[in-house]
Amino acid sequence: MPAAAPLFNPKVHLAYQKRKAILTMKDIKLDPSPISQVASTDPFQLLSNEGVKAFRRELFSKNVLENCSFPTRPGSVQLRGMAPRYAPFTYQFWTSLEVLGIIRDLAGVDLVPVFDHEIAHTNIQLGPHGLDGVKDTPSKKETSKPVVPWHRDSYPFVCVVMLSDTTSMIDGETEMAKGDGSTVKVRSPTMGGAVIMQGRHVSHIAIPAGNMPERITLVTSFRPRDPIIVDDSSLMNVRTKSLLPEIYYQWVSYRLRLLGERFKDEADKLNARYTDAVALTDEAKPGFCRKETVDFDGLTNWMDEQMRYMRQTLFEMRPVTDEDNINKNYIPRID
Structure with a gap:
């Protein structure tokens, strides 16, 4: 039987435009990182319109929504652990030579996805009516709480990709803490755009977006390919929003x-x-x-x-009991 045709086509789904500038660790007055001097890139275009559609089609598929949804706080949902089982396009995209080459060039170090479960973690900020009300526009008041509070990521690097139309968006930036106590904002990418950040070594917060019906971002986590380079990854931020037996394995x-x-x-x-x-x-x-x-x-x-x-x-792990063997927010289905 012939192999299935690849779902990801870089000529169709990529529209890469190299970033204009980067912020280094020195720029934001932080100690040098043992991994890379890149703290964050400026937003750069990564996906074509077809690429955005392909991701949205897969992420909002019945299987992903029913098996990989984790409610976080009012108005926010996370999708986790969908690749490759429920999201083959997503898996092919983030493990392709073309995309990994882009990530390497911008991050200043050769990176690979930490492991499959952390491919395309998706943060979804919705209006007051949830997934059924994505055409409603939340007011500023309704989105006053951060999508993700001040934190450092579990893994060395992240690539954050915007899947929503940001034409009328108010706020929505990522704010980073500088070493002198001040902060600096990295503007949100436009639809199909991305930002690469050394999130394990830079404290940051996702500022809520207003005047738009949704804010959907992909977050794929990376570690150095070279096993000799420092790897200080942690499960602290993700353990409670994961299928424990799978992520522990x-x-x-x-x-x-x-x-x-x-x-x-x-x-x-x-x-x-x-x-x-x-x-x-x-x-x-x-x-x-x-x-x-x-x-x-x-x-x-x-x-x-x-x-x-x-x-x-x-x-980083805790014994899995019969009670939490299956995360209460995670309801598996048999295909």
């Missing part, structure tokens, strides 16, 4: 794979030092090395770092 799986890559890299470095040391012996043969190749202090520090990473992996 994906969390532990990626952390174990990353640890395996780190251990292999360290073993390769040790082997290279040993090979160099053996080359200095009389016969250049292994088995009788007289030069020390193990850096005990360095190895101790490295192992302490990995053990901290392992302990943090466990700390």
Whole structure:
């Protein structure tokens, strides 16, 4: 049986226009980040009209709404954990070479989605009548509370994409805290536009939008592809709005794979030092090395770092009980 045709077509769904400027960590008076000096990009166009339609069609499909909706606060809903099971286009988009290349170039570091469950987390600010009333225009008073309060993200980088028409929008920016106690606002992207932010290291808030019937944003989270780069991800902000058995599996799986890559890299470095040391012996043969190749202090520090990473992996989880095995807001269906 031939493979199914791809749903994502970069020639149809992308309309990328490179951002005009970026804010660095130094610009907002914060300490340097171990990952990248990019704090946030200016908004840039990412999606074509067809791309916006494709995302909206999939996100508001019956399966996604019935299986992946998490009410948060009055007037706000989150969609989580839809890819790839219920949202194959969304999954193909965020794992494509074309999109990952754009993210890498703007973030200043090679990034990949943290894991599938965090692909296209969707924040939805609705009018007073919920999903059935998206044609109603909420007043300023009705949207006075932030969509998301002051926080730092669970993961190193995010790409936020606007899926709503912002022509008449009032406010709706992202406000970032600077190191000197002041703040700076990053204007909201227009429909199909995006912003990339190092949200784990920059405290920020989503200012509510007024004078529009909805505000729908995709938030896909990223971590460095290189396993050696610092990864201080956390589940704190997302644990209560996730299907716990699924997110715990994906969390532990990626952390174990990353640890395996780190251990292999360290073993390769040790082997290279040993090979160099053996080359200095009389016969250049292994088995009788007289030069020390193990850096005990360095190895101790490295192992302490990995053990901290392992302990943090466990700390971010809580035992799943029969009562919360299925999140009360998450009602699974059998396809």
